[in-house]
Amino acid sequence: MRFTLRIWRQAQQETTGRFVDFAVEDIPAEMSLLELLDSINRGLILESADPVAFDHDCREGICGMCSLVINGRPHGPGAGTTTCQLYMRSFADGETIVVEPFRADAFPVVKDLIVDRSAFDRIIAAGGYVTVTTGQTPEANDILVAKENAEEAMDAAACIGCGACVAACKNASAMLFVAAKVSHLSLLPQGQPEKSRRVLTMVREMDQSGFGNCSNEAECEAVCPKEISIGHIARMNRQYLFAMLLSGERS
Amino acid sequence: MSEATSELYSWRASIIKKQLMALTGLMMCGFLLVHLAGNLLLLKGSDVFNQFAYLMVNNPIIIGLEWLLLLVFLMHTTIGFRLILENQRARTKAYAVRSTVARGSKFAFISMSVTGPLMMVFIIVHLFDLKFGSEYLVVQSDLEVRDLYRTVVEFYSSEVNVAIYIAAMCATALHVQHGFWSAFQTFGLSHARYNRLVELSSDVFALVILIGFGMIPIYFLLGYS
Incomplete structure (x- = not known):
């Protein structure tokens, strides 16, 4: 050819x-x-x-x-x-x-085709983690996870953080990436302790990194190599509002 | 893109701005339906319509709601323009080639940032054309009322005015078609059980706006007054 x-x-x-x-x-x-x-x-x-x-x-x-x-x-x-x-x-x-x-x-x-995607790393560092106790390895099935939640969390966890969502969005918004991380962790019992704080800190970091605002065109979803749904963005939007208005997180 | 802050959350956070857009947008969708219902009274003739218009401008509740609507409109437009600017700043170097594939907006080629400002200009012009337009008085059932019916009929006897109005209604229909379901997504009201219904309602709502508002000036232009 x-x-x-x-x-x-x-x-x-x-x-x-x-x-x-x-x-x-x-x-x-x-x-x-x-x-x-x-x-x-x-x-x-x-x-x-x-x-x-x-x-x-x-x-x-x-x-x-x-x-x-x-x-x-x-x-x-x-x-x-x-x-x-x-x-x-x-x-x-x-x-x-x-x-x-x-x-x-x-x-x-x-340089050329290489872009600096470390803004994503900073967003992860801002809240994309869970706290675990040290010591002996816990029994794998101690904490039960509902099948539906496990499936949905796995769909979100499929995000490889490539940044195609940002590249495709006409506003260069990082909402799909951040939502995938927020959704993945908040659906699992291990992610509950930081649930409210996580969404607030990750969104704050996203906003400060200079990404645009989501306008629900779903261009991100269309190009995502892992086909992550904008339903996760809806979940993050909901969690942000609840975390801001109802959680005890202040500063 | 809020300024660097140590605050955990901010009213200027991207998600909050979008939620304020959604809330004010939905409120204006409610206004559109009431406005449409009022307009349909035009089809019942001058007596009924002028009576209705008289009640609307003399009811303290309606006057209060009018001020609320102005506030909502100003919020929606100021936040809207801020979002447009922020989004432009998020990508200052454009792509050489762009191919858009998205399910979110059925008409992605006409975005909210285009239809929004068009609607804003139209709304201001529309107020000066009609609400603050030519004043005629008429006596109806021993009461001197404004003959708004005559103002409307006169204004829409011009093909140019009707064409501009129809174009504005097309922009409005596109805006609410994306905006209505978008508001649900922005508040996180998304579930496989009802997402189709929300998207369908959005399409139906846009059609109701387009046909409902659009048919009235055509009706007058065709001389059915």
Whole structure:
């Protein structure tokens, strides 16, 4: 197969970037997009040019490292998959493929296609944890979890924190990510002690990081590689109001 | 995006701003229904409509509600503009290519931030066209009342005025179609048991607004007064 890759190149955060076209030929349909980037980079390295910087790690759709907005869609075409699970057979022969970094002021571009997603780490540090007692390993079935809650919590826990929700949202809102974490922990008995405080501190951190506001367009849900529902956002909205008005959490 | 604060929560938190938008939005949805019911009296002729208009401006409860409505309107618009600005600041570098796929808004290409300001301009113009528009007096059952019916009929005898009005109602219908179900989501009222019903109600509500408000000026334009 034959493609033109129009890739965003930006030397560093402070410089202005631009698109650079790479024409590639004889590409096998079963090659993944990231492998194609690898092969472009090999060519660049052989020419002693600067390779295209992009994030990747597990390459099996579970680590949340890969990003990229491909032809206007985070993680490219196809529902419920990450960029590393995207194969060239998904594109038409001869197609021009536009590859951009995630765009959000809370996710500044570090270099080329790599963005700084540490705002997500700060949100997790602000409240995305549970307190456990130290000592001997407790009996696994001491605390019972209702089947429905376990299922719903697991759906939310599937979030790999890739940031596609922010990239897709027209307001660059991080609500789906934060809601997935809040929902996951608040549905389980282990998450109850910090339930009210968690939603308040995580939302505070989210707001201070410069993400936009949710306007319920569900673009996040449509591109989420783990297909997390905006129903979790509703749960977080509800919990925030209750935590603010009814819980004893003050400062 | 509230300012850096050590407070655990704030009235400026994104979720609270959205919930205030939802609350004030729902209140204005209620107003729209009452307004529509009143407008439908236009179809009953001048006597009934003028009588109704007279009662509305002389009832202390209605006057109180009118001030409340003004407050609600100002809250919805100020918070709305703040949200638009914050959302623009959240992504200052645009994508070169954008493909939108979303189930949330059936008409995602026309967003709330477009229809909202359009509606705001329309509402102000609409007040000056009619409520503060031409004043005629008429004697009805030994009582001198404002002939608001005549003001309305005269105003909607112009095709241009009707066209602008219909366009504004299209914007309103799109706004409430997304806004109504959105308010439920924002308050966390989301459950598989009734989500479909809420979304359906939103569509029906938007259609009622579009057809209900839209048919009246067309009725007058066609000369059925």
